[in-house]
Every structure is written in structure tokens, then in C-alpha cells.
Amino acid sequence: MKILLKKNQRVTKLPSKEVRYVLGEGVKLELSLEQAEGEVMVELRGEGSEVESVVYLVSRDGDSKFNLEHRHVGLNTKSKMIQKVALIGTAQAELVGTVRMDAGCKGAEGDLAQHSLLLSPEAKINAKPNLEIGHHEVKASHASTMERVDDEKLFYLTSRGVSKKEAQQLLIEGFFKGASQDLLTILL
């Protein structure tokens, strides 16, 4: 599915599966993708177009796969991608994030950050933050972290009288700041 967005266009209820967004000049897109599956691509074709995507993935079991690509084509485009995944139980996930800059996209700035929280011994994550850069007058960066619920932070909270279970809940909520309530209930 391809969706073409032009300047000043108002869009609500954006699809989040197997879709390709093409942004025209000056378009600024904010994508919030929860429990996304399959592949999504955002093409920054128009000059000055921007995208900010936040991806949340939570799973208790099964095998999840998701691939989000920000492709810079036009001049002076900007992209920012944050992917947050938390796995419990026997969940496995493959999370791919790609920042691609085609030859000619002078002035592009792209950033990608992936954060994974593994909350059980059986959970497995396969994370691939990719950069494909074909132009030199650009800035691109990415980062990926994997962590567990921080013992120190847990201790701090429990030493203030919060039960361990509540403390874990609070920390996970903090990790997923910005996600919808539905998502958090899956986890907690």
C-alpha cells in the first residue's frame, strides 16, 4: 500500500502494516506504531520533508518481525526513529531499522535508536539497526541498547517502600514512556 502525503494534508488513523509513505515537499510526519508487523517504509522525497517514528513492540510469546525504513531522497530531509521492544515469556522478535540515504540527498540528517528490554530467561531478540549512506554531505547516526530491569534502580525504589512488583512496573512504564495504556497492560 502506498500513501502519498502532500503539504498541509491532514491525515488521521495512519495504517501501520505493509505500507509505504511518500512525503512531498515540506511534509512533517509523526508515526506512532504499536505492535507493528511486517514492513513499513517512509520515503522523504520532497525537499525539507521530515519524519519522526516511534515503534513499540511488546510480546509474551511467538515470533514477531518488524522492519521500518526511513529513506532520504530529496534535499535537506530529516528523520528520527525510536524503536522500543520489551519481551517476556517465550517471546522472540526480529527488529530491523534502516536509515537509507540515496545519492543526491544533500543536507540529510538521520538518526535511529533501538532499545530492547528482555524480561525473561526464554526471551530472544535479534536487532538490526542498519545505515545505508550514499551521499557524503549528510549526518547519520544510530544506537542500539539491550538491557534488563536495572538492579540499582529497583533497589532505590524498594528501599523507599515500593514493593518489588510495583517497582518493576514503574520501571517498565518509564521505559515505554509515551506508549498507550493498552500496550502496557499486555506487559504488566
Added chain:
Amino acid sequence: MGALDYIQDLDRAVFDEANQQSYAKKAQKGLSEKLVRRISKEKKEPGWMLELRLEGLQKFTEMELPEWGVNLKDLDFDDLIYYASPEEMKGYATSWEDVPADVKRTFERLGIPEAERKVLAGAGAQYDSLNAYHNLKEEWEKLGVIFEDMDVAVQKYPDLVKKYFMKAVPVKDHKFTALHTAVWSGGTFLYIPKGVHVDQPLQAYFRMNAQNMGQFEHTLIIVEEEAQGHYVEGCSAPKYGSTSLHAGCVEIYVKKNARFRYSSVENWSQDTYNLNTKRAIIDENGLMEWVGGNLGSGKTMLYPCSVLRGKRSKSDHLGIAFANKGQIQDVGAKVIHVGENTTSTVLSKGISKGGGESIYRGLLQINKGAKGAKANVRCDALILDGDSRSDTYPDLRIHEEDVAIGHEASVGRISEEQLYYLRSRGLSEDEALAMIVNGFIEPIIKALPLEYAVEMNRLIEMEMEDSVG
């Protein structure tokens, strides 16, 4: 025109023809069971080595080319010479007088000592180097260190070699390890006994044999408990008369409480496919350090790998890749955490210029049970002009929850501000660029032994000449 551009401009016809005719007539092209048996027979190898070679040949014919990375479809396996015996190679060493003037000038600019120049150019025997080599050898032998040609080691220490050969890197790891097993020849065997600390870097240059084409060398290094050592391989000047495929293999065993550093500077000629495989297995509390520079060669696929088997084992990977015109450097690091409380770091710097492609491809795998694993990967890339590109493909496979992993990368061009600052202090654009690039790669250069560091710096300077910002 950079001094290393001579690789393209040099009229190699005269130089090459003389070499080609003398050995190519007798050495056969193509791979066959007959050739593999001949190699084993000429080297007078024990039966188990022949069996292993044949197994390699079998697997090579069965396995497919990898479907990722550099496009290898142009490799014509029937058109390569896989082995040439010492007799066939006699005509390969030319006299110093026949080496073209351009080539001699490069060696001067790089500050390479005269003895080394002759060996690198395939000219002259290693008379000078042999003397130095022999003196050092006596010192090491007193400590029980074995530093020997791989071919000789198979004869002198068969049980020791058999225990470790193609065990860190399995024969069927991929098509080119299978090929390597079948036709390997030459290389270095290094054994450091328990508790021995070898302070001086052991240099492969001493082992370099002008009669060995060096394309399927096997390096096997065993560092026993509590031992320490540093091995340096390669040289900063391109090797002449190299054939177009290098599928070498390096296996390193770092035992309990041992420390080892493996440094290499790989700079092959432009028409080469550099497909080496390097792997280290590290036991309890051991430390492995990889320091590598990849320049030259048309296509490189190289991913040194550390397997952190023992608890509290550690690995550090430091690497530079410089992709110039017509080159694809597809390199990176693989780290596999197996034991508990293991630590790894990777620092990779890529530079691409003149249409070159620099690619970081890495694997960070935390096996289930590798509790307390800590890993940090940092890969930075500099793209110096509009024709070049840089890609980063890290693969993070985490199967354990009790871990702390960080990975970051950045890609960009040289900052205008930095350039302006240096130029306003009187440096030319080229000088300023070279200085900034040197700063970019400094963390890796400083890990190399002094003379290699100096050569690397000069080499990069030469690659940088006339680069457009």
C-alpha cells in the same frame, strides 16, 4: 596523483610477464583431487592432513557462494593457480634492478628498510632478514616458544598441530574455509608455553618467503595459560605478483589467564579478492585484542571473530578500513559471548573516497546462559566525497536477559569547522584533511607497534593526496 595510484598507472606488463612465464608454464590452473594429493605429497604430510584436505575439497565443490556481501560471481575458480612448488617459483624472484622506479620510490616514501623492500618486491633472498631472524629465534627457543613456518610445524610437531588445526574454524564454515583446507600452504605456527611472556612483537615479515605466494596461508597460534604475546602480520606496501584470490585462515587459542594481541595491516593489489577468515577462542579470564588495518585489494570480506568461551573472558576489536577508488571493503567484527560475565568492545573506523565503498558488517551474539555479558560496539564512518558510500549492518542477537549492550555508529563528512580552523592556521587543504583523518583513526593506530604505526600514517597520507573535501 597519489603515490599509490601507480598501481593502476604502472605498466606491469614487463614486470608481470617475466614472472608469469617462468612459473605459470609449469604450475597448473584449476582445482582437482590430483592437485590436492600432489600438494600433500610434495610437503610429505602425515595421512590425517591429506584426509582433511580431501574433506575440504569435497565440501568446497558442494557448498554455494554466500548470498550476501561482496558480489563474488566474477571469481573464475578454474582460472586460478592454487599452488606452485618451490621449483616452479624460482623464476618468480626478480633482481632488484628490474623493479620499476615508481615502486622503489614508494618504498622510500614509506620508509621501509632496504632488506624488507627487496623481499616485498619479490627480489633478492632474505639474507639480511634471515640473520636477524636467527638471533631472535635462539632467544625464543630458550623460553620454549615455537615460531615456525606452518609447513615445517606439521612435520616437526604433528600432534600439537593436529590437536588445533581447523578446530577453531571448522572446515565447512563456508565455501572459502573449505577451499583453504584443501589447498593451504605456508603460514605461521606460533606456540607460547605456559607462563611465558614474549615482550617483543613477533613479526611475520621474518617468516615471509619470497617463494610463497601467500594466498592460502594458515596461521595457527596457541597461547598457553598465563602466557602473553603480540604477533604482527602483513606490511603496508602492496604485494606484487599476488594472485587474485586470498583465502587465508588465522586460528588463535587464548587459554586461561592468557593475553594475546594480533595486529595486521592488509594491503593487497587492486585486482585481489581478500576473503580471509580469522577466529580466536578465549578461555577463562583470557584477553584477546585484534588490531587491523584494511587497505588496497579490490574486494575484501573480513570479519575477525572472538568466541568468549570462558567465564570473564574479554575481547577488544580495533579496525580501520580505507576504501579507495574501485574498492569495496566489507569488514567488521564478530563477537560471540558464551561464558558468564564476559566483556567485549569493538571500535571500527571506515573511510571511503574516490568512489570506494566502505561497509561495516558485524555480529554481536549473546548465547543463552552468558549472564552478565557486557558489550559495546562503535563504528564510525567518514565519507570524503560525493562518489563514495558507507553502509553499516550490525546484527545483534541477544538470547540472554542479564546483559548490558550498547551499539552506536555515525556516518558523515569532515566537519567544515575543523577544516577552516586548521586552514586558518596555515595548513593547506590536503594537509588539514590528512590531519583530521589521522585524528579519526588515531585510537587504532596507537595500538600498532611503532614502525607499523609510522608506516600506516604515511600510507593514509598518501591515500589522502588530492582528495576533494
